[in-house]
Amino acid sequence: MTNGKPYFPAPDASSHYFFVGIGGSGMMPLAMILAGRGATVAGSDRTLDAGRLPAKFDDLAAKGVTLFPQDGSGVTSADQIVVASAAIESTVPDIVAADALGAPRMSRAELLSQLFNASVLPIGVAGTSGKSTVTGMIGWILHACGRAPTVMNGAVMKNFAAPDAPFASALVGEGEAFVSEVDESDGSIALYHPKIAVLNNVSLDHKSLEELRSLFGTFAAKAVTTVVNVGDAESAALAMSLPRDRLVTFAIDASADLRAENLAPEPFAISFDLVKGGERHKVRLSVPGRHNVANALAALGAARAAGVPLAEAIQAIEGFVGLKRRFERVGTAGGVAVIDDFGHNPDKIAATLETLHAFPGRLLVLFQPHGYGPLKVMRHDLVAMFAERLAADDVLVLPDPVYQGGTVSRDVTSADIVAEIAATGAQAVHIADRAGAAAHLVALARPGDRIVVMGARDDTLSQLAAEMLAKLA
Structure with a gap:
């Protein structure tokens, strides 16, 4: 303005x-x-x-x-x-x-949406979780297949990072495609007009489900092709309102145009069978977890809609090595692995915990909420998720939420969340100071443990994870 x-x-x-x-x-x-x-x-x-x-x-x-x-x-x-x-x-x-x-x-969104809408092939990635990873996967596939895309991401894409580009959260290409994640948290998703839209999932984060259904539904309806996760109930319901000839569906172990079967997890990778009609392809990702299989299906669907043959797209995605702060292994010291993760809403955190619990070892989790407002919105879902997902010997520590200045209502605090989680029998502790929270987990750590640093809107969390690793050493 x-x-x-x-x-x-x-x-x-x-x-x-x-x-x-x-x-x-x-x-x-x-x-x-x-x-x-x-x-x-x-x-x-x-x-x-x-x-x-x-x-x-x-x-x-x-x-x-x-x-x-x-x-x-x-x-x-x-x-x-x-x-x-x-x-x-x-x-x-x-x-x-x-x-x-x-x-x-x-606003940032006004400027980004203009660049996006002015491109020949705007590809928009939406959903409560997985946007940055799917954006990075699509960008890498198009780049590896010679399409020279421009990519706008909210995270550093490790495939494009180099000594002269350590913060590669963007890629500038000469091709037709402009790949970008689009944000529902401030409603700015309404500004984007994709030709290819991706909808990963719909769940509580910043807004009510009613608001999210409207925002995501309107976004999906604008596209020539919409790639939808029908393994997610809310996304599947939105897909029902779209013409079938404009829809590409994907799911894990369920009926869809692109279906994943026979998942074979590894500590930091995962393999699966990709089924498309009568075709069956073996796929191995260099990133772990069931959630990343869903992310890969979304990216492969979008790449096919952009004209990349499926076999080429599969070969390319196997070379995708992930994003900074997305289940990123910082290192191991004294038999303790330290992982830096962007998990900040119930779905994201649950996906990370599920991936880690597939293998032995206690989890020591430091979760810094990304604001007092989101904490209030997610309160009950966060408590329920941690109560269900934490194992008996796992330990969760919450410092106070991110605070960047200005006036903010503090109706719900980290102490409130911890009290409700602890009441379910899980081991949860509130330590207001983040450095104190980190020191507490380092002191508890023993060989075989995995320390996970989680949270958003604070780039210094990566520094904290590195400092914790150094103290363990």
């Missing part, structure tokens, strides 16, 4: 963009894509001002992005398009400066 006026230019190389909060997981790859396409990009971030995660900002600077303190000094012209996420308050000096100059303002 520009002082209440909509501003929707066609993004091009001549534009000048200023990102407020440029280090965010949704902002950084968008800035990378614009810089890679020749636009002038600058930005600020409170994490940069605090001196945290310097490598991330060094990487942005190496890509030609100019960085400023978040004090308004970088916003100097009414020709700059100022981009901010919903988390940025109107009192932030950069926003105050933009308003004073009359600089046009856009």
Whole structure:
């Protein structure tokens, strides 16, 4: 918006963009894509001002992005398009400066959706869980098969990471495809017009199920081809409203266009049979868990809809090595493995716990909730999930939720969640300070244990996992 006026230019190389909060997981790859396409990009971030995660900002600077303190000094012209996420308050000096100059303002979602909708082949990945992984899988398949896609992800794709690109959450290609995860949490999914839509699953996270059904259903109905997980009850119900000739279904051990059977788990991989009509293909993924089989089916369905032959897509996906913070093995010390994971809602956490419980060893889980608002929404489902999924000797520790400043209602706290989980008989502890929570688990650890660090909206969780590994050593 520009002082209440909509501003929707066609993004091009001549534009000048200023990102407020440029280090965010949704902002950084968008800035990378614009810089890679020749636009002038600058930005600020409170994490940069605090001196945290310097490598991330060094990487942005190496890509030609100019960085400023978040004090308004970088916003100097009414020709700059100022981009901010919903988390940025109107009192932030950069926003105050933009308003004073009359600089046009856009949300992250407005800008991303314009780039997405303007592409020849927009492929949108939606769902409560698995979006980043499926986006990375589709991007890798298209890249490996010579389609040169542009990919916008909320996580670092390890296949594209390199010493000169350590934060590869975006890929800039010359091909027709623009692959992006789309976010339902703020309702911005409504801005996207995919030609190929993927719907992984529908479950509680930020919004009520009624709101989610409406958002996901409208998104799916826009596409020429919609790839839907009919193994998920809510997604299957939405699929019933779509014309069959525009639908590609997938499921594990259930009737679907793409079906997975004979799953064979390994500690950090999984194999299965892919059945399509009368065809049967052996597939081995380099990422573990039943949930990743579902993710792979979604990606293969989307790749086929984009014109990639199934055999080529299968060969490519076997080379997909995963994302940072998605069941990422940080290392092993003293017989204790440390795993860094993005799990933050009941479905994601349950999938990780199920994958780990397929093999021996106690779980020591540090779960940092990603905000007081989501904690209130997910309260009962989180408690029920942990009560069901934690084994008798597992230990769960919750520090206080992520807090990035501003006013927030604290109706439900980590202490409330822990009290309800502990009442079911599970071992759950509230330690408000995150460093104290980590130290508690390190002190408990013994050979054969797996420590899992879980949570979202906080890049420093990866540092915490690395620090825990170092202490174990």
